[in-house]
Amino acid sequence: MTMRRILRRGHPALLAALLATSLTLPAMAETAAAKPAAQADAAKTLSPTEQAAEKKVEEKAGEIDNFTLANGLQVVVIPDHRAPIVTHMIWYKVGAADEKPGVSGIAHFLEHLMFKGTKKHPEGEFSRAVSDIGGQENAFTTQDYTAYFQQVAADHLEEMMRFEADRMENLILTDAQILPERQVIIEERRMRIDNNPQAQLSESVDATLFANSPYGIPVIGWRSEMEKLSRDDAIAFYDKYYTPNNATLIVAGDVTTDEVKRLAEETYGKVPRRADPGARVRPQEPEPLAARTVTLKDDQVTQPSLQRTYLVPSDTTAKGHESEALDILADILGGGTTSRFYRSLVVEQGIAAGAGAYYAGTALNDGQFMVYGMPRGSATIAEIEAAIDAEIAKVVNDGITPDELERAKNRVRKAVIFERDNQAAMARRYGAALSTGRSIEDVEKWPERIEAVTVDEVNAVARKYLEAKRSVTGYLEPTHPSSAPAAEGAMPPAPPPAVSQSQS
CATH class of the missing domain: 3.30.830.10 (Metalloenzyme, LuxS/M16 peptidase-like)
Incomplete structure (x- = not known):
């Protein structure tokens, strides 16, 4: 086969x-x-x-x-x-x-x-x-x-x-x-x-x-x-x-x-038991001191894009409800068509073909929080970045609302049904958790922790972790800028594919 x-x-x-x-x-x-x-x-x-x-x-x-x-x-x-x-x-x-x-x-x-x-x-x-x-x-x-x-x-x-x-x-x-x-x-x-x-x-x-x-x-x-x-x-x-x-x-x-x-x-x-591989001790990142940038120009690029990644705790390294709060924060900022990024950049300002955010928290060590955007029409990467920065500043300075928190939790509740309806997805959730330092109890109590997240906790992780010094911003640019606009509803360039497949 x-x-x-x-x-x-x-x-x-x-x-x-x-x-x-x-x-x-x-x-x-x-x-x-x-x-x-x-x-x-x-x-x-x-x-x-x-x-x-x-x-x-x-x-x-x-x-x-x-x-x-x-x-x-x-x-x-x-x-x-x-x-x-x-x-x-x-x-x-x-x-x-x-x-x-x-x-x-x-x-x-x-x-x-x-x-x-x-x-x-x-x-x-x-x-x-x-x-x-x-x-x-x-x-x-x-x-x-x-x-x-x-x-x-x-x-x-x-x-x-x-x-x-x-x-x-x-x-x-x-x-x-x-x-x-x-x-x-x-x-x-x-x-x-x-x-x-x-x-x-x-x-x-x-x-x-x-x-x-x-x-x-x-x-x-x-x-x-x-x-x-x-x-x-x-x-x-x-x-x-x-x-x-x-x-x-x-x-x-x-x-x-x-x-x-x-x-x-x-x-x-x-199958005989072999010697234990030993503790998974790895070098860790020190506390970041400055924002960093990476720019890549290539002839294959027809439309520019931006991706920014913040160093944040993972499900395993987070304290209290930090990981659940980061999950909810990602949903509120860029989790879909009702998110802040989409409403502001795509609908209201019309400058983005796509924009979003996600939290990559399933990891043994610290994870990532990513935001991304692709300009539309004559808009530039600089405009996209400024608009994303403005939305992040609003969350950091003014916080989220109780209604936003409830809507995010409701999207989680609905996602729960789809996962529980999929035996392979359930198997994957347990396997990933147990392979990254968590326990069966951690998985089983996840819904309780999500329900327990408060507005203050989401606001706290936004202020603590969405700092420029914790980030790396990547700019993807064409070698020779094109005047061709990005297609309406174009697929954003980031996040990168979580899974790549090849035939062999």
Whole structure:
């Protein structure tokens, strides 16, 4: 079958569809274990249709459960009995930010190599097995984790577990496999980064914002280092990190805990535990002292754009309700057609083809808050930047309103329904959280924390974190400015794609 490989650059706050619509994750979402009080509050502002949909999900969903095998593998079970389908995901707590200096890209490279076969199953057999039963598969690498999954009929869960457990232990790599696949990832970089001015700018902005942190190194790697990646590099990375005591198994769908536990013990339970990889200690960014800028001019650029990224706490490093408040702040500033940026820049002033904001908070270390805009017609980047600065100043100086807070929370409540209606999205939320230093309880109590956010807390994070000195602003400009206006409703150039896909 044709297998889609995924390279994620950046953090998982914005997620593209991974399996058509089967793995779409709203920017802010709730878990199936939401407390009744939070559900009652949500019902106050949901339409009858939305309430009916929520009730239908609840009727078919069971209690989320978890256990740990003797070899250290953590297992999470998310029952959903609406259809005889399961999503089977194995998450390794290792990503690009865990790479040693000089081997950037090895985490993503190993993701590719995991499809090269084992002692029991030659290259392609696993993928053919998934295809033959009408299933879907994928894999993705981020700064903080690497994950592999299949979505199949429930009666094929055991088969998927056996295949995945086998390659956790028995991967075979030869130079004959390594060298051609290395060229594949180098070509992937050429297509996705080197020939894409927007991606080049985003890469430069990240490297400037995270000058000390490994988050400043692209997931795909620097080309000069990718060209030297070897079989020894891949095997060392595999042996250190691809062990059950550094992994989480998520099974969502038409299953029971007893069934998953039996199958997990029969398959993954036989994989020996290796030495613990050790604490994930990484260099951190010092407190920023000055605003920074990056300008990229390229002949391929036909319309200028602006993206600005602020260094902010992540879900893991934030204190109190800071991360939830940043989520809500992003929604109020630039979360859609009712946001402040859109109303002001696109509708009222008519100077922007698109403008928005988002919070990338799913990370082990500090994350990012981004704002962006693309000028329309004769408007300039300078006008876009001035208008964005003006809206940020209004929030910092005057704060948000109670009505804005309630509308943002209501959008979250609605997003909750869509996520809970998607077993793969639920699996992804738990997997990402557990791979970035959070717990099942953290995920389950997320809706309560969102409901508890106050106007004062949103205003506080705006004042504290939307400071110029915490930011890097990137300008993308044509080498030879064109008079051609940006199309009405044009797709804004930022944020950069949260997920990049390639056929291989």
